[in-house]
Amino acid sequence: MTELKQIDQEVQALMWQMRTETLSKMQQPFNVDEKSGRKDLVTTVDKSNEKAIVAKLRELDPDAQILGEEGFGDQIEQTAGRVWLIDPLDGTMNFVMQQNNFAIMISLYEDGVGVLGYIMDVMNAQLYHGDTKSVFVNNKQIEPPTNLHLRDALIGISGPLLINNDHNMQVIAKKSRGPRMYGSAGIEFAKVMSGELIGYISYLRPWDFAAGKILAQTLNLQVKAIDGGPLSMLSSNVVLVATERASEEVITLAN
Ligand code: IPD
Ligand code: CA
Ligand code: CA
Ligand code: CA
Numbered sequence: 001m002t003e004l005k006q007i008d009q010e011v012q013a014l015m016w017q018m019r020t021e022t023l024s025k026m027q028q029p030f031n032v033d034e035k036s037g038r039k040d041l042v043t044t045v046d047k048s049n050e051k052a053i054v055a056k057l058r059e060l061d062p063d064a065q066i067l068g069e070e071g072f073g074d075q076i077e078q079t080a081g082r083v084w085l086i087d088p089l090d091g092t093m094n095f096v097m098q099q100n101n102f103a104i105m106i107s108l109y110e111d112g113v114g115v116l117g118y119i120m121d122v123m124n125a126q127l128y129h130g131d132t133k134s135v136f137v138n139n140k141q142i143e144p145p146t147n148l149h150l151r152d153a154l155i156g157i158s159g160p161l162l163i164n165n166d167h168n169m170q171v172i173a174k175k176s177r178g179p180r181m182y183g184s185a186g187i188e189f190a191k192v193m194s195g196e197l198i199g200y201i202s203y204l205r206p207w208d209f210a211a212g213k214i215l216a217q218t219l220n221l222q223v224k225a226i227d228g229g230p231l232s233m234l235s236s237n238v239v240l241v242a243t244e245r246a247s248e249e250v251i252t253l254a255n
Pocket of ligand 3: 087089090185
């Protein structure tokens with residue numbers, strides 16, 4: 001077995017272990033703090049998940065750098081070499097308010113190029129994982145979604161972008177069959193990959209889109225900045241993931 005194949009199997013096992021631990025921590029009291037304000041929360045579960053994931057990745061891949069949302073990894077200023085990105089709880093607001101619709105995400109990049117991606121939809125027990133060749137949900141390989149036009153499907157748009165009509169989001173929503181809003185980038189990438197949404201648009205940081213980008217591109221989906229350019233892996237971007245047809249239509253309407 002190659003080293004990468006072995007790492008992949010260990011990380012899949014880690015994702016299931018983190019799911020079990022997260023469900024158990026959700027049943028016990030946990031602390032909630034505000035980061036930048038009342039709409040930006042962090043819990044003791046975000047932090048303990050990240051610490052556990054960092055510890056395991058250090059053991060599996062000691063020479064790699066790690067970028068984690070909650071800061072328990074490394075300070076990363078460039079993308080050379082192997083870099084693991086961690087979102088230890090994606091959709092923290094949903095975790096706190098709904099105990100539903102949240103994810104755990106890990107991905108591996110090498111010299112800025114995606115290698116492995118993992119999105120765990122915790123409450124549905126679905127692990128989206130794969131590489132640049134194939135994508136699986138649990139053990140079942142999935143096929144690329146149908147290349148639909150915007151007018152024929154539902155589109156995920158984040159709350160702030162739609163409310164503020166940034167990049168003409170209200171026009172884009174009207175052209176579609178309707179906008180949807182789930183509050184977790186991981187869950188929304190999964191819905192685009194399964195064909196429930198034709199696309200998803202949100203202002204995201206690298207750990208929010210890193211895993212989804214690898215998997216979605218393998219499924220022939222376009223993953224770009226809203227101006228149609230490439231995404232920066234070191235800063236925030238307004239990210240668009242969509243079928244090829246919808247991607248062209250959204251970029252035209254948004255710019
Ligand atoms: C957030 C969620 C949300 C997105 C925000 C992210 P977090 O992640 O993915 O859907 O709109 O931009 O920050 O902070 O809960 O991991
Ligand atoms: Ca957060
Ligand atoms: Ca996130
Ligand atoms: Ca998070």
